Amino acid sequence: MGICLCNKRNGLRFHNKDIRQSMIRNETTLQQAKFIAEYAAHLMGCGIHTSRVIRNTKRIGEALGFDVKISVFQKSIILTILDNESQHTFSEVIEIPALPISFKHNSELSALSWEAVDSHLNFEQINEKYTQIISAPRMNALLLLLLVGLANASFCRLFKGDWLSMLIVFIATIAGFFVRTQLQKRHINHYIIFIVSAFVASLFSSAALFFNTTSGIALATSVLYLIPGVPLINGVIDIVEGHTLTGITRLANALLLIVCLAIGLSFTLILFKGSLI
Amino acid sequence: MIFFDILFDGFFAAIAAIGFGAISDPPIRSFKFIALLGAVGHACRFCLMNYFQVDIAVASFVSALIIGFGSLWLGGKIYCPTTVLYIPALLPMIPGKFAYNTVFAQIMFLQNMDQPILKAKYMEMFFSNGMITFTVIFLLAIGATLPMFIFGKKAYSLTRRFFK
Incomplete structure (x- = not known):
């Protein structure tokens, strides 16, 4: 027992x-x-x-x-x-x-x-x-600004813009990208960031209208640094691989950002409509 | 002269690829290959469109295919996934001018509602430019992704460094 x-x-x-x-x-x-x-x-x-x-x-x-x-x-x-x-x-x-x-x-x-x-x-x-x-640091902000400016200027060249347009696009891009990073630091809604920075970049590049240069191309390329290329391509990849839900979400988000970009650009276009036609 | 045209096109495409890629924070070791792929891809499209009279959609698709295969080959050398290399390389090929014309046509359409001829003109401009923009972006993504489907196993293990 x-x-x-x-x-x-x-x-x-x-x-x-x-x-x-x-x-x-x-x-x-x-x-x-x-x-x-x-x-x-x-x-x-x-x-x-x-x-x-x-x-x-x-x-x-x-x-x-x-x-x-x-x-x-x-x-x-x-x-x-x-x-x-x-x-x-x-x-x-x-x-x-x-x-x-x-x-x-x-x-x-x-x-x-x-x-x-x-x-x-x-x-x-x-x-x-x-x-x-x-926790590794990202790229130096100043270097990034310079690279983006150069990239957009050479983008202008690819669309057959001349040297003066390239210079204007370079300055406009740097202004727009600077505004964008500053606003991002303040955690403002990113749709508003896109509208404002597209407007700033296109406003700066509308200076091309006062010179004898390829001003249409300068205006068009100045906002292209904002195109959300990564979600656009990821979205298509996701859809093709069968993750349709996330793919369409990515595309919808990218589309909204592009619409915001277009709104910012259209403010400038309406302001300078007379000299564009 | 033709040679220099192509070279310049590739050069500016490389700068554009590096700059736009830099926004998305790629690893430092990948920059040289991003530049190379961007240059080769855009120069290839430039040649096809200017000297072989291929339309922009097919030319973009072929160039994206080349970039896709290139990223598969080069990605293995520096242990980077293919997307890290080919997304920045594709960015200079996004048809920005057509996208801009789409927006421009939309605004002008809304401003000229009372003039039937102008209205029809801008309507046509809106749809043709929008169609090109949409098709080219879609084909760019498909073209660069296709090699990943063909070489599935290899494409998925590019970052495998310590395999014994």
């Missing part, structure tokens, strides 16, 4: 220990699951097409010993994460943050997911590399 009780007690103690261990394990697993969700949301937020986001997330999940099921919507991502060892599942819903587009994050985070699988990194290493990648 006594022996039997003792055994029971022992069994109970073991049982408690098991529960505690599995709770600790569950806690770390939950942490890892949250990390996977954040990884997916970050990829989606910084402008990567949907199929790559899904592939990368599944891969990094695999490296941590999870089976990840994921469905991506325009504003949020739903993940169900199955721990292969304990067969527990975790559900995560995470909102997609609105981040500036970054190809650097795209390539480095994709590389991280491969490295995690191929070099068998543990969770701490992956997390450390992830923080390192997303």
Whole structure:
């Protein structure tokens, strides 16, 4: 009788220990699951097409010993994460943050997911590399301003504008892009940012109307630095690959931005309508 | 002279690709290939349109295809996904002038509602320019993405650096 009780007690103690261990394990697993969700949301937020986001997330999940099921919507991502060892599942819903587009994050985070699988990194290493990648500084603002100005000026050249038009477009682009970055720092609604910076750029380039130059081309190209090329192309990629929902969302967003660009440009056109015809 | 025309076209396209790409913050190591792809793509379209009388839609599609294959080849060398290379390279080919003419025609249409001849002219201008803009952007994206479908497995593992 006594022996039997003792055994029971022992069994109970073991049982408690098991529960505690599995709770600790569950806690770390939950942490890892949250990390996977954040990884997916970050990829989606910084402008990567949907199929790559899904592939990368599944891969990094695999490296941590999870089976990840994921469905991506325009504003949020739903993940169900199955721990292969304990067969527990975790559900995560995470909102997609609105981040500036970054190809650097795209390539480095994709590389991280491969490295995690191929070099068998543990969770701490992956997390450390992830923080390192997303906190790396962006390009110098002044250099960026110069590059964008040069780019738009040479764009003007591609449309057969002359040298004077190129100079005017260069100045107009720098003015417009400067206004855009300043407004973005103040977190103003991005539709308004697009209208204002398109108006500023086209207003500056309307100076071309007073010279004997290719003024129509100067006006047309001065706002083109605002064209949201990345969501346009990502949208088409998504639709072609079958992620129609996110694809159409991207295209709709890009279209709205283009409409805003056109509104900003049309203010200038209406102001100077007389000298354009 | 033709040679210099093509060279200049490629040169300015390269600057445009670098500048517009820089807005989207690409890795430093990818800039040289973005410039190269942008130059080759735009120069190719320039040749097709000016010396072979190909229309803008087909010429854009062919150039985008070349950029797509190029990004697949070069992306493997510097461990970059294809999109990182080909989206900036495609940006100089976006038909900005036609997009501008679409907006311009829309405004002029609304301002000339009472004059039937001008109204019809701007209506026609709006639709033809809008059609070109839409078709070219769509074909650019399709053309550059097509190689990714053909070489699926390779295209998906370009960033795989430590494979043993």
